[in-house]
Each structure stands twice: as C-alpha cells, then as structure tokens.
Amino acid sequence: xxxxxxxxxxxxxxxxxxxxxxxxxxxxxxxxxxxxxxxxxxxxxxxxxxxxxxxxxxxxxxxxxxxxxxxxxxxxxxxxxxxxxxxxxxxxxxxxxxxxxxxxxxxxxxxxxxxxxxxxxxxxxxxxxxxxxxxxxxxxxxxxxxxxxxxxxxxxxxxxxxxxxxxxxxxxxxxxxxxxxxxxxxxxxxxxxxxxxxxxxxxxxxxxxxxxxxxxxxxxxxxxxxxxxxxxxxxxxxxxxxxxxxxxxxxxxxxxxxxxxxxxxxxxxxxxxxxxxxxxxxxxxxxxxxxxxxxxxxxxxxxxxxxxxxxxxxxxxxxxxxxxxxxxxxxxxxxxxxxxxxxxxxxxxxxxxxxxxxxxxxxxxxxxxxxxxxxxxxxxxxxxxxxxxxxxxxxxxxxxxxxxxxxxxxxxxxxxxxxxxxxxxxxxxxxxxxxxxxxxxxxxxxxxx
Numbered sequence: 001x002x003x004x005x006x007x008x009x010x011x012x013x014x015x016x017x018x019x020x021x022x023x024x025x026x027x028x029x030x031x032x033x034x035x036x037x038x039x040x041x042x043x044x045x046x047x048x049x050x051x052x053x054x055x056x057x058x059x060x061x062x063x064x065x066x067x068x069x070x071x072x073x074x075x076x077x078x079x080x081x082x083x084x085x086x087x088x089x090x091x092x093x094x095x096x097x098x099x100x101x102x103x104x105x106x107x108x109x110x111x112x113x114x115x116x117x118x119x120x121x122x123x124x125x126x127x128x129x130x131x132x133x134x135x136x137x138x139x140x141x142x143x144x145x146x147x148x149x150x151x152x153x154x155x156x157x158x159x160x161x162x163x164x165x166x167x168x169x170x171x172x173x174x175x176x177x178x179x180x181x182x183x184x185x186x187x188x189x190x191x192x193x194x195x196x197x198x199x200x201x202x203x204x205x206x207x208x209x210x211x212x213x214x215x216x217x218x219x220x221x222x223x224x225x226x227x228x229x230x231x232x233x234x235x236x237x238x239x240x241x242x243x244x245x246x247x248x249x250x251x252x253x254x255x256x257x258x259x260x261x262x263x264x265x266x267x268x269x270x271x272x273x274x275x276x277x278x279x280x281x282x283x284x285x286x287x288x289x290x291x292x293x294x295x296x297x298x299x300x301x302x303x304x305x306x307x308x309x310x311x312x313x314x315x316x317x318x319x320x321x322x323x324x325x326x327x328x329x330x331x332x333x334x335x336x337x338x339x340x341x342x343x344x345x346x347x348x349x350x351x352x353x354x355x356x357x358x359x360x361x362x363x364x365x366x367x368x369x370x371x372x373x374x375x376x377x378x379x380x381x382x383x384x385x386x387x388x389x390x391x392x393x394x395x396x397x398x399x400x401x402x403x404x405x406x407x408x409x410x411x412x413x414x415x416x417x418x419x420x421x422x423x424x425x426x427x428x429x430x431x432x433x434x435x436x437x438x439x440x441x442x443x444x445x446x447x448x449x
Contacts (some may be wrong), residue, residue: 187240
C-alpha cells in the first residue's frame with residue numbers, strides 16, 4: 001500500500017526547478033535570513049503526494065487529535081487532577097487559565113509527526129501547543145517553491161501557508177472571545193541561540209496583514225508592554241514557548257502569570273501540553289471504554305502500538321506478556337521515548353541500541369513509569385532528486401536521485417489544513433530526524449494537481 005501511497009507516477013516534468021531560482025525567491029522574501037531553508041546541494045523539488053494521500057494526513061490527524069483531547073479531558077475533571085493522572089510534575093504546568101478558553105483552545109495548534117510504513121501513514125507523535133517548530137520555515141519554503149514554479153496558478157501542486165491559516169485562527173479567536181483584534185507574541189530570542197533575527201517579526205507582520213495589531217514581547221517586557229496593571233493592551237497572546245525550554249533558560253514565569261490574571265488569553269493554552277504528553281498517546285493506543293468501533297479502527301490503522309512503561313502485562317500480537325520481559329526479548333521491535341521531551345532527545349531505537357544500554361534504559365523506564373514504548377515503524381523510502389554540487393555561486397551542474405526517509409508533519413490549526421512540513425536526512429546520513437539540530441533537510445509536502 002505505501003508505495004502507491006507516495007504515488008505510482010513520477011512528479012510532472014515541470015516539477016523541478018534550478019535551486020538558484022528558489023534561493024533568489026528566498027532572498028526576495030526575506031533579505032536572505034532564511035536562505036538556509038533551501039540549502040545548497042539539497043532537494044530539487046518539494047515532496048509530491050497524490051491528493052488523496054495528502055488529504056489523509058489531515059483527516060487522520062484531526063480524528064486522532066480529537067481522541068487525544070477527549071482522553072486527557074476525561075482522565076480527571078480538573079487541571080490538577082489531569083496532571084496527577086499523568087504522574088507529571090505540577091511545576092511544568094504553571095500557566096492554566098481560569099477561563100473556558102483553557103479547554104476551548106487546548107488543541108487549536110498541533111503538528112503530528114508521521115512515518116510512512118508498509119500499511120501507510122503512522123502517527124508516531126503529536127506536538128501540541130504554540131511552541132511547535134517549523135511554522136515560519138514551512139511558510140517561507142512554500143512561498144519560495146510556489147514562486148519558483150511560476151506562482152499559485154501555474155505551479156503543478158497545491159501548497160498551504162501555515163502562517164496564513166494560523167493568522168485566521170486568531171482572527172476567529174478575537175471574534176469568538178469578543179476582544180480587540182490584537183495579538184501579543186510572547187517568546188524569546190534565547191530559543192534561537194540569542195542571535196539577531198526577524199523570526200518573531202515575520203510572524204507579527206503576517207498577523208498585521210490580516211488586520212490584527214501584533215507585537216512581539218520578550219518575557220521581561222511583557223508586563224510593561226501590556227500596560228499592566230490595568231486593562232491589558234492585548235487580550236490575546238500567541239504563546240510561542242514551552243515551559244521546558246524556558247526553565248532551561250532560567251526564565252521567570254511571573255510576567256506570564258500576571259498577563260493571564262489580567263485577562264490576556266495565551267493560546268494555545270496550558271492544557272495543550274498535557275495532551276501532548278506521550279502517555280496520552282499510550283492511553284489512546286490501549287483503548288478507552290467509550291471508544292466506538294470507528295474510533296478503534298482509526299487507532300489501529302494510524303497509531304503504532306504504544307504503551308506506557310511499567311511493571312504490568314500487555315497484549316502484543318495476540319499474546320499477553322509482562323512488558324519488561326517483552327521489551328528485553330525483542331528490542332528490535334520497539335522504540336523507547338520519554339513521556340515529556342522534544343527534538344528526539346533521549347529517544348532509543350531498540351534495533352540500533354547496544355544491548356546493555358537498552359537493558360538499563362528499559363529497567364529505568366519501567367521503574368519510573370515516565371516513558372512510552374512504541375512499535376518500530378519500518379519506513380518506506382521516497383525517491384528524491386538532489387543537486388550534486390553547491391549552487392551558491394551560480395547554476396547547478398547536475399542532479400542525482402536517491403532514497404530518503406521522510407518524516408511528515410502536517411500542521412493543524414483550528415483543525416484546518418495548514419500545510420505540511422517534511423524533514424529527512426541527506427542520503428548519506430543516518431539517525432533520528434528532528435526539527436532542531438540533527439542536520440535534517442527541511443522541505444514541504446505538497447498535493448500534486
């Protein structure tokens with residue numbers, strides 16, 4: 001099934017372009033700061049998918065996101081109870097709102113990560129909340145490819161701009177919450193290594209083009225920027241951070257708490273990061289009593305077998321066995337992941353892990369009950385065309401084809417198609433693909449016309 005999922009026909013002849021043209025488009029779009037989005041020696045085209053396959057990523061993603069949401073919300077009636085049900089550290093969740101918006105905007109911004117296996121797409125992870133990566137790069141990348149192929153009408157594919165769809169989410173939020181159409185973008189350049197960057201200003205400019213007043217604030221500037229104490233200048237905020245990252249930076253959360261207490265609604269809400277806890281993925285995979293037959297079919301089709309680690313028995317391929325025994329007996333079948341984590345950190349792939357390291361990791365994870373274990377998805381490669389030399393000083397001298405293993409990341413903003421990032425390692429590299437720091441090439445998946 002998966003080979004045909006990629007499409008049985010090669011991309012149309014017009015579906016490649018000299019990368020010099022793409023680089024010129026990036027320079028035109030943003031003065032070159034994001035020229036790394038299409039690096040020299042990289043892919044000659046986007047990742048083309050048949051329309052039905054592209055649509056399936058979003059249809060299945062929405063269905064699974066709804067199941068994750070309901071599973072978390074039904075685990076306990078209160079936010080504190082849900083944190084306890086997950087066995088999570090309450091200090092990691094300090095910014096709940098005492099407002100209906102807390103639950104209403106819990107899954108409004110999401111980016112699942114998807115591998116394509118023998119039976120089709122498998123959703124290996126859900127990143128939920130406004131701190132997800134790749135939105136700006138995907139927006140610029142989509143615009144560059146589209147322009148290089150002659151614009152929206154002439155390009156042999158359909159690409160969606162994630163910034164535009166997210167902007168519309170905030171337009172609707174301002175209307176639905178009856179607040180001024182203005183958005184405070186709350187983030188920090190420390191997440192970008194502290195280097196000068198227009199990363200946040202690009203997002204503010206995009207919001208302004210859709211009629212929203214928008215301004216970026218570092219956390220230390222937020223209270224003054226909102227005009228507190230008193231009625232906040234901005235009653236909507238784009239929460240562009242994660243607690244984990246900001247704790248590592250030593251950032252004080254008091255300004256964010258003050259903003260929330262003054263009535264500024266930071267979305268996506270704190271509950272988003274509870275739903276993103278990978279234990280919830282394990283609960284959904286194992287099944288909930290309220291699930292319908294269709295729910296269970298969706299889970300079976302699109303989620304790899306996933307369980308929360310612990311000293312217990314599990315059903316695996318028709319047999320019941322103690323989970324620790326199963327993991328130690330068949331490491332090649334499993335991947336071990338921390339329940340809270342990002343960028344592929346501390347993920348162990350059993351078949352690529354030394355036996356003693358795997359044994360120690362399994363023992364620790366089972367004892368702490370702070371990991372999930374997931375069935376390994378054997379990826380089906382995709383054939384990509386690459387440049388065979390750099391193009392920084394002129395035209396490309398030639399190309400070659402090679403198989404890559406793509407990770408698809410469809411953006412769901414307000415449950416709407418917001419474009420699809422795709423990442424993969426260069427053909428000669430091996431390892432875990434992450435949105436940060438692995439040398440992965442960034443691209444976009446598009447729907448072939």
